Amino acid sequence: MSTELFFVQLINGLQYGLLLFLIASGLTLVFGVMGILNLAHGSMYMVGAYLVWYFVAVTGSFTVSAILSAVIALGLGIVIERVLIQRLYNRNHLDQVLLTIGMIFVFNSLQSILWGNDPYGVAVPDALSGSVPFTDNSSYPVYRIFAAFICIAIAAALYFVVSKTRLGMLIRAGESNREMVEALGVNIKSLYTIVFAIGVMLAAVSGIIAAPMRSIVPGMGESVLITCFVVVVIGGMGSIKGAFVGALLVGVISTFAAVLMPTMSNMIIYIFMILVLLVKPQGLFAK
Amino acid sequence: MNKTKSLASAVLATTLTAGMSLGAHAAAGDPVKIGVMLPFSGIYAQLGEAGRDGLKLALKENAANLHGADIEFIELDTEAKPSRAPELASSLLNQHEADFIIGPVHSGVAMGMIKMLRGKDTVMIIPNAGAAAATGPLCSPNMFRTSFSSWQPSYPMGKVALEKGYKKVYAISWNYGMGRESLDAFEESFTAGGGEIVEKVLLPFPSTNFQSHVSSIADTNPDAVFTFFAGGGAIKFVKDYDAMGLRGKIPLLGSGFLTEGTLKAQGEAAEGVMTGLHYAEQLDVPKNREFREAFNTEYGHYPDIYAVQGYDAGQAIANTIDQLKGDISDKQAVISTMEKLTIDSPRGEFTFSKAHNPIQNVYLREVKDGVNVVQSIAAEALEDPARGCKL
Incomplete structure (x- = not known):
């Protein structure tokens, strides 16, 4: 591999990793704060992609569609938390797993009923459809650079909210001692609703951003869910910093694996995960 | 997801009797039973429905030629799950005593069906699955195919590439039957004519993380790229290829499924992609125009290639019944009649090879303004080599 190709692939890997972080951030946030393992997280990614596809077809504007879809996802998160998740805080993980697996089936069937089983695609918005010269005979699409920056911006915003704001303080307090926070007069119930809804919205926003780069197909949620779990487990369950580092590692490693040993590429990130867990059984940044 | 549903659908095998007998003379005996094993749920549901609709249209159009035979359809949902195939095929064979079994879409399911039906009296007609083995090592007198073998759409593309002056080609696909067989078929004709495969990449199915491979293609800088991918x-792949700036610089060639049912989602990124296939929606054949209008009148939308293949399976059955004057009790006669048929297909006329695969034209198509436009006949009356078939 030439040095030039090495850097090209490194950029591909980082770009993929940033998107993975965005998807995984909601999963790890919800688990870290609420102790809920949301297996339907991938379905929320799918919902985001399908919603934006649907609204682009109706309105013709990607920006309007993206905002509409994100708001709907936030609302969906609130409803799911209030109607379903709330009942499970005092139950064990198995019950949570059963409920959220059930939600995967429900969302897949809804997708099939509402939008059918054809594969769809969303066009890149006109303003971002250009590309910048890259190597001799390839260029880099502006939209993918933009997507990477959106991911970085959201990562920074998450960091700021969790570490510098009152909401973040409550989130961190709720993580370490739920009863004490409640005793101090904080409405932990609505705090949990907000956190869960943000988690859902983060997954949907990743689906929205990914939509113009990927194909929108049935089952797209499950395929990202597994990669997401690898990212979160490597980084340490519940750690946002861990998810960031884990996502970049997985992105870069799987990109190089795909090029250097294509037939085995799917295996490599799992082997990497096993190695990490052997050395650090709780993940890189476990709490 | 479909575990509960699979039980239910097996039990609820929808038996639909289409009132096709012509009042004049009542059917001689039992109705002709056509077992349909297609996916009506899951990712291939659309393909299964199209195939079934085509099949029924053909039998409806030919109702007057059936010599009073009643047609009864028994529909089973395969869900495109290979594990359920033997059980469903066995139920059609033993319980429903079907005279003809149509299916499936998915090559894995085909293998399961073949296990049960190979060498039996009941005639099996495959309306899609391209697995080489079905008309290769596992071929059987009672098994027919109205679609294609995986070899057929790709083999002519090797010659096409040479004619266009491409010497070095980068080949990429998924590492499973159809993917490997497509690349091998291309390589066979391309290297025989002096071409060189500079890189052959097989990715795990169904991984779609293509961007890094597109970067590698740019770095390798071949004369052209050949690929098989389908659906999502x-x-x-086509979008990544365009996004990284390769479209218009390095020509993209493929097996026809690269641009079937996907053009709307691919948008401008697909412009200029060249593929080989035994059909094109705009194919200028009178039968095709006729069929497209008839299908649209019946179902309210225009047919795709899967509907064509189902329609031809229906034509094969109807023509056989017609030639035997409605008496299909002698299964040897059914087989020897069917294998001599010339099917007047929307893709152009075709006959069956010794291995019972269509001998058909493969067209070179190029995407222009969102349509697969036929450029030329890439191979005329192309017969699958049927390697390993003893028929």
């Missing part, structure tokens, strides 16, 4: 993977 086809959309993603």
Whole structure:
């Protein structure tokens, strides 16, 4: 591999990793704060992609569609938390797993009923459809650079909210001692609703951003869910910093694996995960 | 997801009797039973429905030629799950005593069906699955195919590439039957004519993380790229290829499924992609125009290639019944009649090879303004080599 190709692939890997972080951030946030393992997280990614596809077809504007879809996802998160998740805080993980697996089936069937089983695609918005010269005979699409920056911006915003704001303080307090926070007069119930809804919205926003780069197909949620779990487990369950580092590692490693040993590429990130867990059984940044 | 549903659908095998007998003379005996094993749920549901609709249209159009035979359809949902195939095929064979079994879409399911039906009296007609083995090592007198073998759409593309002056080609696909067989078929004709495969990449199915491979293609700088992907993977690959700036610089060639049912989602990124296939929606054949209008009148939308293949399976059955004057009790006669048929297909006329695969034209198509436009006949009356078939 030439040095030039090495850097090209490194950029591909980082770009993929940033998107993975965005998807995984909601999963790890919800688990870290609420102790809920949301297996339907991938379905929320799918919902985001399908919603934006649907609204682009109706309105013709990607920006309007993206905002509409994100708001709907936030609302969906609130409803799911209030109607379903709330009942499970005092139950064990198995019950949570059963409920959220059930939600995967429900969302897949809804997708099939509402939008059918054809594969769809969303066009890149006109303003971002250009590309910048890259190597001799390839260029880099502006939209993918933009997507990477959106991911970085959201990562920074998450960091700021969790570490510098009152909401973040409550989130961190709720993580370490739920009863004490409640005793101090904080409405932990609505705090949990907000956190869960943000988690859902983060997954949907990743689906929205990914939509113009990927194909929108049935089952797209499950395929990202597994990669997401690898990212979160490597980084340490519940750690946002861990998810960031884990996502970049997985992105870069799987990109190089795909090029250097294509037939085995799917295996490599799992082997990497096993190695990490052997050395650090709780993940890189476990709490 | 479909575990509960699979039980239910097996039990609820919808038996639909289409009132096709012509009042004049009542059917001689039992109705002709056509077992339909297609996916009506899951990712291939659309393909299964199209195939069934085509099949029924053909039998409806030919109702007057059936010599009073009643047609009874028994529909089973395969869900495109290979594990359920033997059980469903066995129920059609033993319980329903079907005279003809149509299916499936998915090559894995085909293998399961073949296990049960190979060498039996009941005639099996495959309306899609391209697995080489079905008309290769596992061929059987009672098994027919109205679609294609995986070899057929790709083999002519090797010659096409040479004619266009491409010497070095980068080949990429998924590492499973159809993917490997497509690349091998291309390589066979391309290297025989002096071409060189500079890189052959097989990715795990159904991975769609293509961007890094597109970067590698740019770095390798071949004369052209040949590929097989379908469905969501086809959309993603074509979009990545365009996004990284390779479209218009390095020509993209493929097996026809790269641009079937995906053009709308691929949008401008698909412009200029060249593929080989035994059909094109705009194919200028009178039968095709006729069929497209008839299908649209019946179902309210225009047919795709899967509907064509189902329609031809229906034509094969109807023509056989017609030639035997409605008496299909002698299964040897059914087989020897069917294998001599010339099917007046929307793709152009075709006959069956010794291995019972269509001998058909493969067209070179190029995407222009969102349509697969036929450029030329890439191979005329192309017969699958049927390697390993003893028929």
